Amino acid sequence: MKACLLHAISPIERNPLELSEVPTPEPGANEVLVKVSTCAVCRTDLHVIEGELSRQILPIIPGHQVIGFIEHIGERVTRFKPGDRIGIPWLHQTCGVCEFCRDNKENLCENASFTGWLVNGGYAEYIVARAAFVYPIPETFSDTEAAPLLCAGIIGFRSLRLSGITGKSPGRRLGLYGFGAAAHVAIQVALHWGIEVYAFTRDERHRGLALDLGASWAGGSDDQPAHKMDSIIIFAPAGELLISALKVLQKGGTIALGGIHMSQIPPIDYQLLYHERVVRSVANNTRQDGLDFLRVAGEIPIKTQTQLFALVEANTALNALKHDAVRGAAVLKIGE
Numbered sequence: 001m002k003a004c005l006l007h008a009i010s011p012i013e014r015n016p017l018e019l020s021e022v023p024t025p026e027p028g029a030n031e032v033l034v035k036v037s038t039c040a041v042c043r044t045d046l047h048v049i050e051g052e053l054s055r056q057i058l059p060i061i062p063g064h065q066v067i068g069f070i071e072h073i074g075e076r077v078t079r080f081k082p083g084d085r086i087g088i089p090w091l092h093q094t095c096g097v098c099e100f101c102r103d104n105k106e107n108l109c110e111n112a113s114f115t116g117w118l119v120n121g122g123y124a125e126y127i128v129a130r131a132a133f134v135y136p137i138p139e140t141f142s143d144t145e146a147a148p149l150l151c152a153g154i155i156g157f158r159s160l161r162l163s164g165i166t167g168k169s170p171g172r173r174l175g176l177y178g179f180g181a182a183a184h185v186a187i188q189v190a191l192h193w194g195i196e197v198y199a200f201t202r203d204e205r206h207r208g209l210a211l212d213l214g215a216s217w218a219g220g221s222d223d224q225p226a227h228k229m230d231s232i233i234i235f236a237p238a239g240e241l242l243i244s245a246l247k248v249l250q251k252g253g254t255i256a257l258g259g260i261h262m263s264q265i266p267p268i269d270y271q272l273l274y275h276e277r278v279v280r281s282v283a284n285n286t287r288q289d290g291l292d293f294l295r296v297a298g299e300i301p302i303k304t305q306t307q308l309f310a311l312v313e314a315n316t317a318l319n320a321l322k323h324d325a326v327r328g329a330a331v332l333k334i335g336e
């Protein structure tokens, strides 16, 4: 099969992914072999390629927002049959026995494995995945529309939850810093729940997209709107944004940091944090987050704005993402 392989850590500007011919993988007893239709591109793919994560396995096929059709099932798989359309997310597998898994926090599992980082991902014609960790996809969505829901969407959804935004908090004010793929899904869920959304982003096109989608306000990251925010999510990986965000956060409010990697956070004046303001990170997601999100996404239904690239253009798509040149989410169109 054809796949984009990363052989060595490198800045994306050097176009390190090589389109190569590699053996098609075989599914184990609890796995499914999937013919990939689309794979959305995520900022975490950049962190994998540029070596910003703690561990690295090489060579590796990146990509963890995969939509495809089951080609073969392992002998113990009963949940799916060949031909089913499924989505493969970042969370490849958890151990099921560590204290976090036993406490409904499998997103923090001590022995988790992740698609496109520690096991091969979806920048390829075929991929194997654990049957217990993939999702059926609502029929509302095309393969292209569905792909960005699988990481950007699910992480955006968990970030909403951890920032204190739920379906039972209408009228609250939510600030979003960075307006890429995750934010453009999160805003739709928040608006569906009656939340007022403010978009803080330096990029003029992203401000336009936020307003098109229904944001009440869009401005730069250091601008101060007329109201304080009850909840804030920072999706952009820039540590200094935390200072800007704390300045517009209401007393008792929460800031969720939605990225897997962030540049260093500058010293924080305690007065900015005082009055019970909370800052917390968001790490991965549970399978339940994914199931809950996809159900809500299908009900709304979420509209994903996508920009298509061919598999051979993976480097181009990642360069565009790094330089904020993608409106919505970049998606690789791989199979039929």
Ligand SMILES: [Zn+2]
Pocket (backbone or CB within 6 Å): 094, 095, 096, 097, 098, 099, 100, 101, 106, 108, 109, 110, 111, 112
């Ligand atoms: Zn575990």
Ligand SMILES: [Zn+2]
Pocket (backbone or CB within 6 Å): 042, 043, 044, 045, 064, 090, 151, 152
């Ligand atoms: Zn991702």
